[in-house]
Amino acid sequence: MIGRLLQFPRLLFLISILGIGQALFSQSASEITGQVIDVNSGEPVDFSSVAVLLKTDSSLITGVTTDLEGKFDLSISANEDYLLRISYLGYQTLYLTVTAAPEGVDLGEIELVEAAENLAEISVEAAALMFRSEIDKRTYDVENTIAADGGTAIQLLQTLPSIQVDEEGQINLRGSSNLLIYINGRPTNLTSDDTESILEQYPANAIKSVEVITNPAARFDAEGVGGIINIILNESELYGLNGQINVGAGTGNKLNTGLNLNYRSNGWNFSLGYNFQYRERWEYSESWRESFRGDVSPILDQEYDTENWDRTHLVRPAIEYQFNENTSLTFFSSINHRSRDRERLYQIRSLDASE
Structure with a gap:
């Protein structure tokens, strides 16, 4: 009788071990593998997102990103039903139902389809180049620029490279005040004081472009001067x-x-x-x-x-x-x-x- 009582704890221990083993077997991991590719080109979609969701309530269990070959490998509990959510920017999100078998599941090639989006019409307007360089001159197209809004011609000239205007309104071209001011290709024949006064009066938005001529041609009759600033005014084309x-x-x-x-x-x-x-x-x-x-x-x-x-x-x-x-x-x-x-x-x- 006493011997049977001594064997009873051993029996309980053996039953416990068998129960734990059964529980561990039922909770064994399942390995899920696959490769994500583009449906049209067959190229791998690297760094796409693979998320594992519980099928019953869509709660997130785990997730990985694909490698450079579009492949992924993840482990989840076996004998459960899951949803795999596979997504990547520019592609339609794909959902797959997977039953995690103890021996693992190989999903093979998983094809993603590019997302089709209807884009609104885009109108592109190109503004004219502000700067043009030629052999004997540089032309600055200042029409419709910020510098032409609300200022005067003298203030506009101050914003252009190679032109300096001192506090007295004296205009210098590359450090030299020995220059000529032309308007619409014609010499003004004014003194420096008169030139300052007139350019202070011209509204900047009346100027279409400014030509900085550092090597005047013979037609300008500008021998001995350091250069010419030719101001081209806007001309209305409206009838x-x-x-x-x-x-x-x-x-x-x-x-x-x-x-x-x-x-x-x-x-x-x-x-x-x-x-x-x-x-x-x-x-x-x-x-x-x-x-x-x-x-x-x-x-x-x-x-x-x-x-x-x-x-x-x-x-x-x-x-x-x-x-x-x-x-x-x-x-x-x-x-x-x-x-x-x-x-x-x-x-x-x-x-x-x-x-």
């Missing part, structure tokens, strides 16, 4: 009467207004442009001078307060007759009037060294 009004304002009491009218009919083109500019400028300077001569005040302190009011009017009439596509006769003029009022306050103090 009948048309016009444009420009108004601009800036800080420091600056105002620009302009009116452009154009009439074209039967080969004739009449145009009239008017621009007005008002600008206020303030200047302040101070100097301190100390002298060691006995016959003059040792210290001289000077202050200057200056205010300038500039008003400029520019009228540009033009008449053109177009004989044919390549020949035309044009009369063009620029009438400029500039006035300046100045008020300057001087404060001069002579001081002794003790003050």
